[in-house]
Amino acid sequence: xxxLITEAMLANALIWDPEMECLGRDELNAxxxxxxxxxxxxxxxxxxxxxxxxxxxxxxxxxxxxxDDLKNLPFTTKDDLRDNxxxxxxxxxxxxxxxxxxxxxxxxxxxxxxxxxHDLKVWTxxxxxxxxxxGVTADDIVHIAFGYGLFTGAFGLHYGAERIGASVIPMSGxxxxxxxxxxxxxxxxxxxxxxxxxxxxxxxxxxQGIDPRSxxxxxxxxxxxxxxxxxxxxxxxxxxxxxxxxxxxSEVMGPxxxxxxxxxxxxxxxxxxxxxxxxxxxxxxxxxxxxxxELVLTCISKEAFPMIxxxxxxxxxxxxxxxxxxxxxxxxxxxxxxSDDMLIIKGVNVFPTQIEEVLxxxxxxxxxxxxxxxxxxxxxxxxxxxxxxxxxxxxxxxxQRDFVSMVEKRLASALGVSAVVKLVEPSxxxxxxxKAKRVIDKRRS
Amino acid sequence: xxxxxxSIFIENKSGRLAEVSQKLGQAGVNIRALSLADTSDxxxxxxxxxxxxxxxxxxxxxxxxxxxTEVVAVEVPDRPLGLHSILEILDGGGVNVEYxxxxxxxxGENAVIIFRFDDPEGAIRxxxxxxxxxxxxxxxxxx
Numbered sequence: 001x002x003x004l005i006t007e008a009m010l011a012n013a014l015i016w017d018p019e020m021e022c023l024g025r026d027e028l029n030a031x032x033x034x035x036x037x038x039x040x041x042x043x044x045x046x047x048x049x050x051x052x053x054x055x056x057x058x059x060x061x062x063x064x065x066x067x068d069d070l071k072n073l074p075f076t077t078k079d080d081l082r083d084n085x086x087x088x089x090x091x092x093x094x095x096x097x098x099x100x101x102x103x104x105x106x107x108x109x110x111x112x113x114x115x116x117x118h119d120l121k122v123w124t125x126x127x128x129x130x131x132x133x134x135g136v137t138a139d140d141i142v143h144i145a146f147g148y149g150l151f152t153g154a155f156g157l158h159y160g161a162e163r164i165g166a167s168v169i170p171m172s173g174x175x176x177x178x179x180x181x182x183x184x185x186x187x188x189x190x191x192x193x194x195x196x197x198x199x200x201x202x203x204x205x206x207x208q209g210i211d212p213r214s215x216x217x218x219x220x221x222x223x224x225x226x227x228x229x230x231x232x233x234x235x236x237x238x239x240x241x242x243x244x245x246x247x248x249x250s251e252v253m254g255p256x257x258x259x260x261x262x263x264x265x266x267x268x269x270x271x272x273x274x275x276x277x278x279x280x281x282x283x284x285x286x287x288x289x290x291x292x293x294e295l296v297l298t299c300i301s302k303e304a305f306p307m308i309x310x311x312x313x314x315x316x317x318x319x320x321x322x323x324x325x326x327x328x329x330x331x332x333x334x335x336x337x338x339s340d341d342m343l344i345i346k347g348v349n350v351f352p353t354q355i356e357e358v359l360x361x362x363x364x365x366x367x368x369x370x371x372x373x374x375x376x377x378x379x380x381x382x383x384x385x386x387x388x389x390x391x392x393x394x395x396x397x398x399x400q401r402d403f404v405s406m407v408e409k410r411l412a413s414a415l416g417v418s419a420v421v422k423l424v425e426p427s428x429x430x431x432x433x434x435k436a437k438r439v440i441d442k443r444r445s
Numbered sequence: 446x447x448x449x450x451x452s453i454f455i456e457n458k459s460g461r462l463a464e465v466s467q468k469l470g471q472a473g474v475n476i477r478a479l480s481l482a483d484t485s486d487x488x489x490x491x492x493x494x495x496x497x498x499x500x501x502x503x504x505x506x507x508x509x510x511x512x513x514t515e516v517v518a519v520e521v522p523d524r525p526l527g528l529h530s531i532l533e534i535l536d537g538g539g540v541n542v543e544y545x546x547x548x549x550x551x552x553g554e555n556a557v558i559i560f561r562f563d564d565p566e567g568a569i570r571x572x573x574x575x576x577x578x579x580x581x582x583x584x585x586x587x588x
Contacts (some may be wrong), residue, residue, distance in 0.1 A: 358522070388454045388487075388510045390510060390511075390512055391508055393452075393454050393510045393512055394512075395450075395452040395489065395491065395512055395514045395561070396489075396543050396544065396561070397484070397489055397544075398484045400487075400489065400541075401484065421485065422486055423454070423487050423508065424454075424456055425455070425456045425461075425509065426489075426508050426510055427452060427508040427509065
């Protein structure tokens, strides 16, 4: 537990909607089933894509009689959204849609999502929920440094913070120097941005000789990109704020699908509005609770854009053991990567982020590395190439070789499969501006 | 009494060593002594040069990983058992040698050996107590 979170903070922590957030498991499951059945009826009637998918496998909404039957329904993927671009997946007439957002579309056409008035109300409530769980109250001045626009991040937290009664600064992204001046002058106490931008802000403050602890910031709500526990520690140490994570994606709603409570043992997913499953990304099979797999979400209260078994591509683990905060909703671990990035080495699922985390621990800073996978004598071989910089360069050969075998041991225990470490000179690898080429898989050629 | 040495990480591929000598030469740095330790993948090149800081700066600008360490230069009688006599003294004094290599040039009648000790101060004390000559960095560079 971070030293920034005191016993008093835990004791005084608020729950936005105790009735729903602490609902007993049986009642929660009953509510989920009713809402699921209602949603299925609506999409079957109003969205041709779902009707076709259900008919292909000979299912009608009435066949879903228990939550367990959910696994018989087909998945929805990003491809479905692209095929039905722009409005084909909407389950209500446009006259009822009051807001449109869009995802960035880094891998092809953007996807368009819509909200009814009721959808916006629910989204606002769920944003207020996770922001309260992170410790935001009506006394906070919430500085939103997400870009306002088609992206859901800024608006989601903006309305959530207003709902709580906090004072919202709609700062938007960019212009780092101005962000810092506003934070100083307006006494921002809660910061909303990506975790990497939080570090950009600290870097700039340090360059300008400003002590981040002289500001009023006390809590950070960081999201919109995957980040590690090491990065959380770095932000807390350098920025002096309680760094909380939250989860969401525009296809499902936007930020507010889940968020950390102050115990931070996973993000509580609002199960009264979403059903979460984890699946094996290769076979599509549902995994037991506690296994690492791809998160699949089903919206059970949305009107305009309900997703049924949407494959998020995010890899995580679900945990439904009791949380000391009192919330009953299942927790998802920090996302460990994208299922698209997954490598299968000797039958073991390996994610580049797992390797990154090990390297971060041994090097104490952002590692520069590349993974080379090959098949040698009919067996997979994973080579981790690490650029040698001063902190991991030893003048004695014995220590240098000890370092290599120490990293190999740690990788083997973290991944469950052996890896060969190769040290390379700095700048041998392409620098990652934009999308990094982290993996070279020679097995495919 | 200690001498500055720079160590450079070198990948085991052709042309890297030549790259180091070329960059140092162009910067006007003269190499006084060197040793290379290597494995099948990488090597550690250790150099004693006349302008340590310039050498380090030049190599770093060319994207090499460089570290600076302190070593001890000792005069060794240039005759059979000359080196052995010193190693015996160090062994007797409980001094541990991490690695060592010979200097390129002679110093009068003597050869010069570069030692890397885990405890350089203790090693120098043992050597001096036993009447051996430990060379300063300045002296090494002027040789």
